[in-house]
Each structure stands twice: as C-alpha cells, then as structure tokens.
Amino acid sequence: MSARVLVVDDVLANVKLLQERLTAEYFEVMTASSGEEALAAAGKMAPDIVLLDVMMPGMDGFEVCRRLRADLRTQHIPVILITSLESPADRVQGLEAGADDFLTKPIDDVALLARVRSLVRLKMITDELRSRSATGERMGIVEPLLFADINVDSRARILLIDDRPYSVERLKAVVSDVHDIEAVADLDQALLRASSGEFDMAIVSLTLSGADGLRLCSHLRSVEGTRTLPILVLSEPEDSKRLARALDIGVNDYLVRPIERNELLARVRTQLRHRRYAEQLRADVERSMKLAVTDELTGLHNRRYMESHLTTHIDTAIDTNKSLSILLFDLDYFKSVNDTHGHEAGDIVLTQIGGIVTDNIRGSDLGCRYGGEEFVVIMPGRSLRTAREVADRLRSVVEATEFEIPNGAEPLKITISIGVAALQGPDDTPLSLLRRADRALYLAKDGGRNQVIVEADKAA
Amino acid sequence: MSARVLVVDDVLANVKLLQERLTAEYFEVMTASSGEEALAAAGKMAPDIVLLDVMMPGMDGFEVCRRLRADLRTQHIPVILITSLESPADRVQGLEAGADDFLTKPIDDVALLARVRSLVRLKMITDELRSRSATGERMGIVEPLLFADINVDSRARILLIDDRPYSVERLKAVVSDVHDIEAVADLDQALLRASSGEFDMAIVSLTLSGADGLRLCSHLRSVEGTRTLPILVLSEPEDSKRLARALDIGVNDYLVRPIERNELLARVRTQLRHRRYAEQLRADVERSMKLAVTDELTGLHNRRYMESHLTTHIDTAIDTNKSLSILLFDLDYFKSVNDTHGHEAGDIVLTQIGGIVTDNIRGSDLGCRYGGEEFVVIMPGRSLRTAREVADRLRSVVEATEFEIPNGAEPLKITISIGVAALQGPDDTPLSLLRRADRALYLAKDGGRNQVIVEADKAA
Numbered sequence: 001m002s003a004r005v006l007v008v009d010d011v012l013a014n015v016k017l018l019q020e021r022l023t024a025e026y027f028e029v030m031t032a033s034s035g036e037e038a039l040a041a042a043g044k045m046a047p048d049i050v051l052l053d054v055m056m057p058g059m060d061g062f063e064v065c066r067r068l069r070a071d072l073r074t075q076h077i078p079v080i081l082i083t084s085l086e087s088p089a090d091r092v093q094g095l096e097a098g099a100d101d102f103l104t105k106p107i108d109d110v111a112l113l114a115r116v117r118s119l120v121r122l123k124m125i126t127d128e129l130r131s132r133s134a135t136g137e138r139m140g141i142v143e144p145l146l147f148a149d150i151n152v153d154s155r156a157r158i159l160l161i162d163d164r165p166y167s168v169e170r171l172k173a174v175v176s177d178v179h180d181i182e183a184v185a186d187l188d189q190a191l192l193r194a195s196s197g198e199f200d201m202a203i204v205s206l207t208l209s210g211a212d213g214l215r216l217c218s219h220l221r222s223v224e225g226t227r228t229l230p231i232l233v234l235s236e237p238e239d240s241k242r243l244a245r246a247l248d249i250g251v252n253d254y255l256v257r258p259i260e261r262n263e264l265l266a267r268v269r270t271q272l273r274h275r276r277y278a279e280q281l282r283a284d285v286e287r288s289m290k291l292a293v294t295d296e297l298t299g300l301h302n303r304r305y306m307e308s309h310l311t312t313h314i315d316t317a318i319d320t321n322k323s324l325s326i327l328l329f330d331l332d333y334f335k336s337v338n339d340t341h342g343h344e345a346g347d348i349v350l351t352q353i354g355g356i357v358t359d360n361i362r363g364s365d366l367g368c369r370y371g372g373e374e375f376v377v378i379m380p381g382r383s384l385r386t387a388r389e390v391a392d393r394l395r396s397v398v399e400a401t402e403f404e405i406p407n408g409a410e411p412l413k414i415t416i417s418i419g420v421a422a423l424q425g426p427d428d429t430p431l432s433l434l435r436r437a438d439r440a441l442y443l444a445k446d447g448g449r450n451q452v453i454v455e456a457d458k459a460a
Numbered sequence: 461m462s463a464r465v466l467v468v469d470d471v472l473a474n475v476k477l478l479q480e481r482l483t484a485e486y487f488e489v490m491t492a493s494s495g496e497e498a499l500a501a502a503g504k505m506a507p508d509i510v511l512l513d514v515m516m517p518g519m520d521g522f523e524v525c526r527r528l529r530a531d532l533r534t535q536h537i538p539v540i541l542i543t544s545l546e547s548p549a550d551r552v553q554g555l556e557a558g559a560d561d562f563l564t565k566p567i568d569d570v571a572l573l574a575r576v577r578s579l580v581r582l583k584m585i586t587d588e589l590r591s592r593s594a595t596g597e598r599m600g601i602v603e604p605l606l607f608a609d610i611n612v613d614s615r616a617r618i619l620l621i622d623d624r625p626y627s628v629e630r631l632k633a634v635v636s637d638v639h640d641i642e643a644v645a646d647l648d649q650a651l652l653r654a655s656s657g658e659f660d661m662a663i664v665s666l667t668l669s670g671a672d673g674l675r676l677c678s679h680l681r682s683v684e685g686t687r688t689l690p691i692l693v694l695s696e697p698e699d700s701k702r703l704a705r706a707l708d709i710g711v712n713d714y715l716v717r718p719i720e721r722n723e724l725l726a727r728v729r730t731q732l733r734h735r736r737y738a739e740q741l742r743a744d745v746e747r748s749m750k751l752a753v754t755d756e757l758t759g760l761h762n763r764r765y766m767e768s769h770l771t772t773h774i775d776t777a778i779d780t781n782k783s784l785s786i787l788l789f790d791l792d793y794f795k796s797v798n799d800t801h802g803h804e805a806g807d808i809v810l811t812q813i814g815g816i817v818t819d820n821i822r823g824s825d826l827g828c829r830y831g832g833e834e835f836v837v838i839m840p841g842r843s844l845r846t847a848r849e850v851a852d853r854l855r856s857v858v859e860a861t862e863f864e865i866p867n868g869a870e871p872l873k874i875t876i877s878i879g880v881a882a883l884q885g886p887d888d889t890p891l892s893l894l895r896r897a898d899r900a901l902y903l904a905k906d907g908g909r910n911q912v913i914v915e916a917d918k919a920a
Binding site for chain 2 (some may be wrong): 001002003004026027028046048121124125128129132135136139140141214215217218219221222223224245248249250282285286288289290291292293296302303304305308309312335343347371372
C-alpha cells in the first residue's frame, strides 16, 4: 500500500537519504526540517506516518510527538522516532511521548520498510473507523475522541506465550504489578486461551523450543476472534529477519531480549491505548446506531425498531413453531396529567413507566414505546397465558407506584389498561396481531380501565 | 498480513503444492477437493480468500464462484480462479461468475503472493465496514446488502491515463458504449482530474513515455481524495515485475496487452461492483446514524440534534460576532385535533407542519421538532428582524393551509403561535435563549394565539 510519509530532520542529508529510499518504494514523501515545520505540515497535509528525528535544535522530537498526539487532527498518525542513541531510557521517554516505534541510525532498509508498512496497514483500518465515527461527531451524536484521553491505567488482561521458565517468571514479575498476566507454554493451549476473548493483548516469544512463534502469530491474525488482538513479540538480537516477517504477518510491536522493565511496560501501554482507542471508535458508531432505534424519553425501543422486529419475530415463531405474544397498553386519563401538571410532569411519568416495563420483562422480551402514551411489549416464546401474567404484574406494579413529579406536588397515582394477543397461525401479520391487541385494549378501556383483557382466544 | 486461504482443487497434488507455498508465507490454509466441499467450508469457516480450480468434476469453479456470490455469508470473499487455459473468453466467464482475479497453471510464486496479499488487504478494510453495517442490520435499521444486487449497469465515469494515441482511441471505442470515458496524457493533468471527485474509476497505462505510471498510481493511493478510487492498470506481457509492484502499491486489477474487449469490460464491471458495494455499506452506516438525529414523524431534526447543535451555533456566533436567532412555536388548540379526529389525524397534521417548515427556511437554518406539538427553528446569521419575517411567513402559510385528514373529514384549519428570540451576548446559553423564546411564545398565546411575538430586544 502506498502512503504519505512525513520525514522530519534538521540535517538535510538525512532527509534526502530517507526520502530517496522511501520514494524508491513508491511512498509519497513530504519533508520538514524543524519541529515547528513538522507540526504545520502534519496538520495541513495529513500524512499517514511521521518519521521523526529526536535530536533537533529548538523543539526536539519528543516534544513534537507530544504535540502531534494532543491535536485532534494529528493524534491518530503513527510516529516512528529516529534516534542515534540506543538506550532503553530514551525509548521509554519516546513511548511516553506517544511514539509507536523506533529506528536507530544508521537506518537498516529492511527494518525501515517493515515498520512503515506495518503501521500504515493498521492505520488504513483505523481510518475507516474514524471516518464512520466522524459522521457521528458532525451530527452531534458522539463526542470527538481524544487519543490522549483514552484510559490506559486500568488493569488489562495479558496472555503470555513463552516456554522458558526463567523468562516467564521475570516477565510475570514485571507486568503483574500493573496488569493481570497469565502464562502458557503449550501452543494449543495458547490458541484456546487467546480465542476465549478474555485478553486485551498477547505477548509471544518468537524463540519457543520445538514450536514456531511466527506460526502462532499468523494463526492469531487469521482467526476472527483474535484478528485485532494486539500482539507484542519478544525476539533475540540476531533474529531481525524473523522480526521483519513478524511485522509483515501483522504483529503490532516487539522487544529484543534482554528485556528492559520500563520499556516493556511502556510498549504494553502504547498497544493498550491503540486497542482501546479503536474499541471506543467502534463503540461510538454502535451507540449512534443504537440511538436510532431508541425512544429518547423512556430508553425503550422506538416504533421504528418495534415495527422492524415484530415482523422478524413473527417469522421466526412460525418457522420454529413457537408461541409469540404481545401486550399493547396505554395510560389511563393521561391527558389530565398533562393538563393539570404540564408536559414536563407527563414526560416524567412516561419515563418512569419505561423503567417499570424494563424491570418487569425478561431480557428476551422487547419493551417498546409505540408513540404518545402507548407502549408495546413483544414476548417471543410466551403463550397467551404467560403473557396475561406479565400483563397482570405490570398493571399492578403501575397501580402501586407513586409517581413523583417536581414542584412539590403530591405524588400521582396512575393506572394502565392492557390488551393481550398471541400469534394464531401462519397468516398472522404484525398488523393483524396489533389490531387484535388493540381491540382487547379497547375492551379494557370500555370496561372501566385499570384492567387486562386478553383477546378472544380462538385456539383455546 | 496473515489470512485464511481456502484452496479448492480435485487434484490432491495441486492442493498440496499451493498449501505448502502459502503456509511457508505464514498464511493459514484450509482445503477442499470439490465444489460442494468448498461451499460448505466457505460458509462455515469464513476464509479471507478462496483459490478455486476451474476444472473440477461435478460442480466446476464458475458455478462454485456464482454460488459463493449469491450467499450473504460468503458474497464478499475474494475469489481467485485457477485455470490451465489462457483464453480471454474463459476469463470473461469467470469475471461474470464473480471472480476477482485469475492465475494460470503452472502458478508463478510472485504472482500468487502479490494477488493474495492485495486482495486480502482490501478485504480487511471492507470487513471493518461490513461489521459496522451489520450492526445496523441487527437493529433493523438497514437491510442486508446483497453483493449481487449492486447496480453495475448504470454508466460510470472513467478516467483513462495513457499517452499512446492509438491505444487511447481503441480503449475509448471499447468503453464508451457502456461508460463515459475521458482520456488524459499528461501526468499533472491526470492528478488534477482524478482528484476532482468526478470519476468512479481510473485506468492507467504503466508504459507511459517519459513518465512512471507506478508513481502515478502510488500518488493516487496516497492522497485522500483518490485513496479508494479503483485503479485498473494496463501492462506489457514482459512487465510482470512492475505488475507485482503495482499490486503491492494498491492497484485493484490489471490487464496485459493486447487488450481483449470483453475482458476489459468485465474487469471494469467487477471493480465498479466492489466500489459501489463499499459505497453502499458506508451510506448505510451514515443513514443509520442520521436516523438517530431525525424525528420520525416530521423528518425534521429531533430534540437530541437540536440541543447538541444549538450549543455549537451559539459558540460559533459569539466567536465570529454574528447574529443568531431562534423561533419557538406550537400549534394552537392542537389537543382538540387529537380529541376530535384521533391521534392519527394529529400525526398527519404534524407531518404537514414539518413539510411547511422545511419549505420555508433556508438550507442553513435548522428545523427541529422539540417534542409533542412544539417546534424550534435555529437560524445562524439571522437578526431578530429577519427572524420575525420568517416567523410571519410561517404563521401565514400555516393559516392559509388546508390540512387534509383521512376518513373523508373536512380539511382542518390550524394556526400556530410563535416566540422569537436572538442571541444577546456572550453570556447567552441554549437554555437562556430558549427561555426567552418561550416567554415570547407565552405572550403570543396569551394575546389570543395565531400571532408572532418577538422578545423584548435589549440590544435594540
């Protein structure tokens, strides 16, 4: 995949060198020769990745990295820091500033391309997610998500796959202060545990005795349940070829042994931040969609949802030869609540009714606000008889409730009238079922309200 | 990126050979030895790509491909057909059956890996989109999208980048029956035209005189506006190395000269189908989100949207020192409509009021249903005086409208009362602004209804 790379270095020769290598691989290269220039270029030209020299006069690479991360426009762009030093303390500082990876001068071509490609590939997927989420932001449904605000301090669950007892003990000792870590040595066991969905991240040793760590990584990447699980691999200094392969397969990060405590923790933290950021973006999109089928006032499903799902539930009930019942109810003399106490009081009552419905139906039942003061409950698998019991309970809970309204007024007493109907056969439609429930509801109203009427049950 | 590959061939030796090569590259391989087995495996194990032999006893590869495309669970999985023949007619048949690409036996390693990688990379992004859209399907907001239902028969706009006059003429002659095609020879001009957003697809000759077609492709892939534009490249038979590089950069498909008319059209069609499928998935997600901020009955913005955007508009008006006005109106004696003619008639009136609002405000004004029979119009940039004119117009249009209701009843006459308020200074909040409009509305009601009252204008 081609991509736009921003190269930042105050030494022109270094810029030229990287530019040449990347251009030869058909990347598009933009350049900057100071921190200030880099920030301006990143904000305006939206590169896909930034290669950032640490040692620059004026603003150094760490500071540039921090500022990129703090800006909504650039916070998601992967940053690779380029250092002439090779000390774990520098790397920790870089990771804490928000860097995703490091390259040490002189830069090795294979390492450079493997890292750039790996980060760009992951960014493409996050970009698709971000663009969905941005729609929600424009519409005011979700808040803009700041990378820096992602909570990375809560404990994570980490799966360690390593078969050298000494290494396992050492890693456990380092990580377990901050996170929960579980170690497995056996590969089949590792796959089983990883796919349990219990973990936030996997750490995989590439130097397993009698097993191929790369194979394990590739398996984790290929299976749906672990496709997006962050993988950090541990490798030996002489194993840079396998490391490049690991990045190619899709591992997210790596450490070369001997492993330095703070660098390990910082890298774990970086991966957790990326994972939680992506999870949050996904959740934002799902939440926006959920709002489309939720009644704002009561939190129940709205009419749109009810109508779409009643059809599905009727079809399923007919196909599987199971029961399906519905309740249709409305509030007695609700108009007088609005008239006497105002719309606000009416809204508060409706909200409380929503709560009573939610508390008195099963998880598989669907509580819906049909509109105004009308509610529907769809009960898959329930017979007319059970539905009547639910209706009786709802009716009596509402009757027993004191509805608190603001402005010091006395709590209100409210009652509801309910019509109950059940699927009678394959010819039933959402409309016919709702009409029968509506007729029963009318009889309940006509008979004095605060009561449950079950439709004339032809099948009985 | 690792991925799961399903290899289908009735000859065990062929299966083994492909399995070995792909496994060495750390792909996960599943195998099937007949069409029936392949369909079962694809449905159950969700591979990321299918390598499918054409010539098999029983169900041949074309038929397997067609069936994969017709099944909601497998329709999105890329298929590479493996043939021992090399005739354009076979390729056209394969493309029409839904194949994405072809490999000819004996299979060249470089070609195999380049194609598998390229298709897998694109699938990763589509998968992310599909999973968002699937949420909408579960909630009943969007319909499941069938790949086979994508309309590929409407004319598309294609940009051809080629500098050989004879080739351009020939390609134009072939394509222009079915699509609109525009040719450019100059590279700068090509980039400019491509980024105009007017095209559905680009066809790029890799053998330009004095320019590098690959560089152009990489540029199209790197720039936001053309990142997802399908690119079909045209290459020379001896140029397979550059072709592999082109796939690596992210081009979607290719043709080797001399170009066969039907194959070109079939490949264009395949790319258009993929593009329109992805566009439809994106649109479905956006539409679901839009529903979350839309009032079902009137199609206006709902309260959630109004509240979120009023804040934003007030902030913007204060920052830019511009006016901002709002109308708050409700329907006079609306309760009697519901009481006399039923809720259904009331809903029909509210819907018509929504239409009147939409027709009588600017595109930049926001018409919102605040709840019940109350409406709000937010008017960025409008002074109190202009807002009053809009209010007067709305009031008189409503007064002049005959509201048709069902059941043969006489058309209803409806009036509205409107309160108008404008931003007074940096201390204003959504609440203070709405309260002032509400007080004006109260005066309008109190003064006899069917009138517009503007708040006491301190600034005047």
